[in-house]
Every structure is written in structure tokens, then in C-alpha cells.
Amino acid sequence: MKDVRILHGELVPGAALDHFGAAHPEAGGIVSFVGKVRPDGTVEELELKHYAPLTLKGMEELADATLARWPLDGLLLHHRTGSMRPGEPIVLVAAAARHRRDAFEAADFAMDNLKSDAWFWKREKRAGEWHWIEPREQDHADLERWG
Amino acid sequence: MSVKLVFLGKLADLAGAPDKNVPAPLDWQGLLEALPGPLGEAAKGDKVKIALNGTVLADRTLLAAGQGDEVALLPPVSGG
Numbered sequence: 001m002k003d004v005r006i007l008h009g010e011l012v013p014g015a016a017l018d019h020f021g022a023a024h025p026e027a028g029g030i031v032s033f034v035g036k037v038r039p040d041g042t043v044e045e046l047e048l049k050h051y052a053p054l055t056l057k058g059m060e061e062l063a064d065a066t067l068a069r070w071p072l073d074g075l076l077l078h079h080r081t082g083s084m085r086p087g088e089p090i091v092l093v094a095a096a097a098r099h100r101r102d103a104f105e106a107a108d109f110a111m112d113n114l115k116s117d118a119w120f121w122k123r124e125k126r127a128g129e130w131h132w133i134e135p136r137e138q139d140h141a142d143l144e145r146w147g
Numbered sequence: 148m149s150v151k152l153v154f155l156g157k158l159a160d161l162a163g164a165p166d167k168n169v170p171a172p173l174d175w176q177g178l179l180e181a182l183p184g185p186l187g188e189a190a191k192g193d194k195v196k197i198a199l200n201g202t203v204l205a206d207r208t209l210l211a212a213g214q215g216d217e218v219a220l221l222p223p224v225s226g227g
Contacts, residue, residue: 035227051155051219053201079227091227114227121156122225132157133225 002063003076006056011080011089020076020094027073027096031103033111039086045125048090050081055119062113070106072097077110079118109146115139148214152181156222158195161186171214175207178218189222196221 003020013034021030037046063075076094084090093110097103116139123132149168159165162182169181178197182190189195197207198219204210212218 049155049159051153051198051221053217054198054203054219054221057201116226117224118227119221119224120227121222123157132160135223135226139226 001074002060002067003074003078004056004059004063005078006050006059007078007080008082009080011078011092013089013092016076016078016092017094020074020096024074024096026098027103028098029100029103030094030096031100031107032076032092032094033107034089035091035111037084037086037088037090042126043086043124044128045083045085046090047083047123047125047130048081049121049123051119055081058117058119059114062110062117065113066095066106066110069109070095070097070102072102072106075106075110077114079114079120081120112139112142112146116143150212150214151217152178153217153219154186155219156225158186158189158220158222161189171212171216173210173212173216173218175210178210190220192222194223 017032059077063077066075072095074096078092080090093107095103095106123130148171150171150173152167152169154162154165179187197204197210198221199212200217
């Protein structure tokens with residue numbers, strides 16, 4: 001039903017989605033979102049830190065809340081931690097449902113929550129120096145759409 | 148035996164290490180006293196949360212950690 005993971009290595013969206021699709025043959029559709037380390041020309045490296053006792057538990061609770069809100073056949077939340085380069089996938093969310101509207105909304109809801117509430121701390125290296133990334137107002141505004 | 152402090156995000160930079168052991172028992176006042184200079188100032192910030200053994204405290208000033216406990220100092224998350 002739910003497939004929630006913190007990945008310490010590479011995230012390969014195609015392979016994960018093939019597996020997820022095969023696990024939910026009953027679904028009428030699957031919506032997925034791949035978030036990448038945004039290439040902006042100046043960031044050389046992104047590093048995510050997580051806190052094991054909280055981060056996975058928080059993602060599991062988010063998955064449960066999403067499953068309680070939409071009739072889904074399955075929900076996948078995979079998030080990388082550690083060091084990564086611009087252009088690399090960092091997060092994958094997929095929702096399998098009987099009908100597409102539920103799958104779209106559930107994936108959107110899960111992403112909005114991951115972006116603002118997940119227990120990750122990020123820093124990026126620019127010109128050889130590390131900078132911690134502060135919370136973004138826009139992420140909190142996105143989350144408020146869901147009431 | 149001691150209490151293990153875990154520093155996340157920029158608090159780890161200020162601490163100069165990801166964790167530190169301090170004597171048990173430990174309450175909120177004792178925690179602040181155990182953190183020197185800028186680290187203590189940052190920990191006092193309204194947005195810093197405290198988790199005891201993986202559970203975030205609703206009121207961090209009620210912290211009561213004993214030997215073998217893990218206390219995490221959590222600055223605002225950057226998000227996923």
C-alpha cells in the first residue's frame with residue numbers, strides 16, 4: 001500500500017516507478033512527480049541531512065494522512081539524503097488510484113507536505129562555500145491550500 | 148552515563164560537531180548552560196524544537212532527560 005523510503009544512494013525514478021506500477025495492477029492510473037536538484041548555474045553541490053528517529057517516521061505519517069484522505073491503491077514516497085549534484089533526482093512521489101483526480105491530488109498534497117514539513121536540512125555549496133537553506137514562504141503558502 | 152545531544156542543520160556547524168555528551172540528568176536550563184556562546188543563543192531561538200528519543204516536545208522547557216537519553220536540537224527544516 002505504502003512504500004516510504006529514505007535513500008542514501010542514487011534515486012532511479014524509472015526503475016522505482018516500474019516496480020510500483022507492477023505492484024498495483026488494479027490501479028486505473030498512476031501520477032508521479034520527480035523533484036530534481038535545480039540546476040541554476042552557481043550551485044555545485046547540495047547536501048541533505050536528516051535525523052533518523054524523526055525523518056522516516058514523519059514521512060510514514062504523511063503517507064498515512066494521504067492514504068486516509070484519498071482512495072488510493074498505493075502511495076510511494078522516496079527521498080534522498082546525503083550529497084548530490086544539480087540535475088540529479090532528489091525526491092519521487094507516486095500515487096496509484098482507480099481514478100486520475102485522486103492520484104493527481106494525492107501526489108500534489110504529499111509533495112507540498114514534503115517540501116515544507118519533512119525533517120530535512122539542506123545546504124548548498126556555491127563558489128566553494130556551504131550555505132544552509134532557510135525555509136521558503138512559498139512552500140508554506142502551498143501547504144495552506146490544503147486546509 | 149550521560150545524555151547525548153544531537154545537533155541538526157546549522158546548529159551542528161555552531162557546535163563544531165554533530166553530537167556531544169553531557170552529564171545526566173538534563174533539563175531545559177541545564178541544556179542551555181551546556182551550550183556555550185553562539186550555539187546557546189541559537190538554541191534559545193523560538194523556532195528551534197527539541198526532540199527527546201525521537202519525539203518532538205510540545206513544550207521544550209519541560210525537557211527532562213536521563214542517562215542514555217538522546218536529545219536532538221532541531222532548527223527550522225529546509226524541507227524536502
